[in-house]
Amino acid sequence: MSKKEASLTTENDTCCGAESKAVILGCSGGSNVGQIANNLMIELDKSGVGNAYCLAGVGAGLSGFVETAKAARTIVIDGCPVACGKKVFKNYGITPTQYFVVTEMGIEKNHVFEDLREEMAQALSYIMEKI
């Protein structure tokens, strides 16, 4: 079984939602901060904070995604104050358990994607202090 498959919350850990891992959703928007949000989601998954999850699936109204977002502990990371992730949730009456905006981590929004490592480290350090 792959690492990803093993991350589903099932009988062997906390079947049926008792102490389930958080699901993490990043906005993945078309800016540096959108991509940092996406990268944060991946890093938090790798570090065991929760499972990376599909904001587009929730946005598309796919029932499994919407119902999982309702049932799970959720961490939503938006890139900027446009707050697409938060608004997707709001469309279904869901409030994220924890919510972050990358521009509130001291990072300015722009359209430069060449090297996000420094900004990424800054954002990851910020978010790990809050989680």
Add this chain to the structure above:
Amino acid sequence: MSTRQKIQILGTGCPKCIKLTEHAEKAAKEAGVAYEIEKVTDIRKIMDMGVMITPALAIEGEVKSVGKVLSIEEIKKLL
């Protein structure tokens, strides 16, 4: 020709998944609904449906609940 409602129980077979299956069968019988139950135990298939917490219940391909054992009465309302 009667149409059977397709009820799917998503989960790997833990006691709560079994309980949800029992509730779904009782609900369908009490509601007089023709049904078929499919137990979806393959984690890949479960995740393909977007479900990250089990057990989950889907009716006619629509996921109706995730991470809880619905009561018989709750399921009846969904059929």
